[in-house]
Amino acid sequence: MSGSSASVCVVFGGSRGIGRTVCQHMARIGYSVVCASRQRETCEEVVKNLTKQTEGEMGHLSVECDVSEEESVVAACQFIIERAKRADVLVNAAGVNKDSLLMRLKSNDIRYHVNTNLVGSMLTCRGLLPLMLKQRRGAIINIGSVVGSVGNVGQSAYSASKAGLIGFTRSLAKEVGSRGVRANVLAPGFIETDMTAGISADSQQLLIDSIPIRRFGTVEETAHAVEFLAAASYVTGQVLVVDGGMSMAGGI
Ligand code: NAP
DSSP states (O other): OOTTTTEEEEETOOOSSSHHHHHHHHTEEEEEEEEESSSSSHHHHHHHSSSOTTSOOOEEEEOOOOOTSHHHHHHHHHHHHHTOOSEEEEOOOOOOOOBBBBGGGOHHHHHIIIIIIIIIHHHHHHHHHHHHHTOOOOEEEEOOHHHHOOTTTBBHHHHHHHHHHHHHHHHHHHGGGGEEEEEEEEEOOOOHHHHHTTHHHHHOOOHHHHHHTTOOHHHHHHHHHHHHHHHHHHOOOOEEEETTTTTOOOOO
C-alpha cells in the first residue's frame, strides 16, 4: 500500500518510541498521519513536527486516547471517522511493560498489561474496521513482541498479552481478508526506546551477546518494517520478527 495523497495512517501510541518514529516515517513517505496517545500535548507536538503534506490534503491530526479505556477508544475512533474519513493503515504501538515474576505479580498488573496491550488493540481495530471495510482496503499492524512467542522470565503478563495479540490478529485476518483488509503482527526484539532504557548496562551486554547482529534495534528499523507490512498486499495473518536474529539463535 503506497502513501498516495489520500492515504491515512493511524498510530495509537504515537507519542513516543516506536510509534512516534512510525508517525514520522509514514508522513515522510506521503501518508497523512493521525497520532494518538494518552498525552494530548505530546501528540500535538509530534504532529507539528511531521513532514508537511501538500495543500489540499488532510494534513496530520492528533487525538487523545487511552486504549485501556473503551469509552476513550470509541471517542477517538469517532473523531478519526469524522475528521480523517479514512484509515488505510492502523498501527497499534501503544504498549506497557512492567517486569515482575509471576509470584510477585499483582492482579491489577496482569489486567494492566492485558487491557493495554491486547484489549486496547482489539478495541481500536473494532473501532476503525467499519472505515476499512467500507474502503475495501486496510492494513492493520499490531506491534507484538518476540516474547509473545518465546516467553521471558519476569514477563509472564507482558508475554501473555503479546501472545494473545497473535491469536487475535490471525483470527481477524481470516475474518476480513476477503474484504480487502489485512492484519499482521510486527514482533520486535530489543529496540532502543524508553521501554528498554531501564535495562542495566550489564544486562544489556548479556542480551547483546545473544543477538547475532550484536546490538539492539533502532526505532527507524522498526518503522521500515511497518512500511513493508503496510505495502505487502499478499501478506496477512503473519508475525514479522524484527529482532536481529535473537529468537532464532535461542537468545533470551
Ligand atoms: P515506549 O517508548 O514506552 O512508548 C509506549 C507508547 O505507548 C507511548 O506512545 C505511550 O503513549 C503509549 N501508551 C502506553 N499506554 C497507553 C495507553 N493506555 N493508551 C494509549 N497509549 C498508550 O514503548 P516502545 O518501546 O515504543 O513500544 C511500542 C510498542 O512496541 C509496545 O507495544 C511495546 O510492547 C512493543 N515492543 C517494544 C520493544 C522494545 O524493545 N522497545 C520490544 C518489543 C515490543 P503515552 O504515554 O503518551 O500515552
